[in-house]
Amino acid sequence: xxxxxxxxxxxxxVREGEILRVEKIPGEIGTPxxxxxxxxxxxxxxxxxxxxxxxxxxxxGHITEQAKAKxxxxxxxxxxKRYRRKNGHRQPYTAVxxxxxxL
Numbered sequence: 001x002x003x004x005x006x007x008x009x010x011x012x013x014v015r016e017g018e019i020l021r022v023e024k025i026p027g028e029i030g031t032p033x034x035x036x037x038x039x040x041x042x043x044x045x046x047x048x049x050x051x052x053x054x055x056x057x058x059x060x061g062h063i064t065e066q067a068k069a070k071x072x073x074x075x076x077x078x079x080x081k082r083y084r085r086k087n088g089h090r091q092p093y094t095a096v097x098x099x100x101x102x103l
Contacts, residue, residue, distance in 0.1 A: 001044065003101050005059050006037040014059060014098050024092040027063050033096055035059040041101065058102050065095035 002015045008023030025033060038057045041048045048054055068090040076085040 001101055002042055003038050003057070003059050004040040005035040006039055006053075007035055011039060014101075016098055016101060018098055019064060020061070020096045020098060021093050022096060023094070024066070025063070025094040025096070027066075027094075029063055029066065031063045033061050033063060035061075041103070056103075059098060060100050060102065061096045061098040063094055064097045066092075067095070068092050 002013055005012050005014055007025075010023070012020055012022065014020055027033065036053075036058055038054045038059060039050055039052065041054065041057060048057075069092075071088045071090050074085075074087040074089055077083065
């Protein structure tokens, strides 16, 4: 069984027991989290699609990690103009372990 969940402006396909890295959610490690914006569920035989969200279905889990991703380099450059800008960026994320998909 899997579900498609919307959070942080993105959509994620989740299954029970897997760890999902989403945009930063406030909370401590071990805090329960529930996703109410469920777009689609499937149990292998039938598929339920929401218009836009499904009613009475929640995906619940708990926070396992609050951290920052690896650094990426942002380099701007214009040729022949002596223009160079170099910046780094580390995006904060939250790792959530999916406990259940409740119908």
